[in-house]
Amino acid sequence: MFTPSENNALDAVTAVLWKQLLSDLQLIKQQHPDATFANSLAAEDMVLQHAIATHGLNISSFTLDTGRLHKxxxxxLDVINSHYGIQVTSLKPNQVKVDQHVAEHGAYAFYESLELRKACCGLRKVEPLRAYLQGKSAWITGQRREQSQTRSELQKNEFDSAFQLQKFNPLCDWTLEQVWTVIRTFAIPYNSLHDQNYPSIGCDPCTRAIRAGEDVRAGRWWWEQRDSIECGLHQSPTTATTENT
Known part of the structure; x- marks a missing residue:
């Protein structure tokens, strides 16, 4: 599966990581034929999407279209379809519930309180994800340990008690530099917002570009205290809290 051309294109350390990634994904597919990949359309996830699409792994991919994503x-999503010839399933929230929430609290209520922000995340992200994962045995994410303190103990394979299935984080020990080395080496498509100082990208109203010296996730829910940046998609392996991708 790991080709000589790939080996020759990468530096020694990244080549080892890439080879291991392909092996890990193949093993996940063997052990969990119904495993599905959560593509947040961030840089890390495009590395995983490239690996899955170019090595015949036949792992389904989905993304959460909250209705408030950047253009x-x-x-x-269209680039992925044309570049790899695959379709990423878009999970959308229950529009009736979203409309009811907006009618009651306003379109930008998430700026007003942590409770209302989590309610919005719950409707637009957590509920569609929970419904989609129901009955599946495993899902795959692009989380990395260096992304945040709450991910510092992240494991490649862990049980997701929030959604009751196995969860795989095959890039957990990669650095951001290694992610971008692979993207540039293999000319992997990526979100153009990364070129505008958006290292972490969520919904449009809840994400801003970061300033020099800021943490990579400083642009996510920037109006809140930093210990509250969570939404329910990912449960921390070391605490009872959950965090967003």
Missing amino acids: ETLAL
């Missing part, structure tokens, strides 16, 4: 993020 650049949505455009990447």
Whole structure:
């Protein structure tokens, strides 16, 4: 599966990581034929999407279309389709519930309180994800340990008690530099917002570009205290809290 051309294109350390990634994904597919990949359309996830699509792994991919994504993020879905010839399933929230929430609290209520922000995340992200994962045995994410303190103990294979299935994080020990080395080496498509100082990208109203010296996730829910940046998609392996991708 790991080709000589790939080996020759990468530096020694990244080549080892890439080879291991392909092996890990193949093993996941063997052990969990119904495993599905959560593509947040971030840089890390495009590395995983490339590996899955170019090595015949036949792992389904999905993304959470919250209804408030940047146009650049949505455009990447069309790029994936044309570049790899695959379709990423878009999970959308229950529009009736969203409309009811907006009617009651306003379109930008998430700026007003942590409770209302989590309610919005719950409707637009957590509920569609929970419904989609129901009955599946495993899912795959692009989380990395260096992304945040709550991910510092992240494991490649862990049981997701929030959604009751196995969860795989095959890039957990990769650095951001290694992610971008692979993207540039293999000319992998990526979200153009990354070129505008958006290292972490979520919904448009809840994400801003970061400033020099800021943490890579400083642009996510920037108006909140930093210990509250969570939404329910990912449960921390070391605490009872959950965090967003």
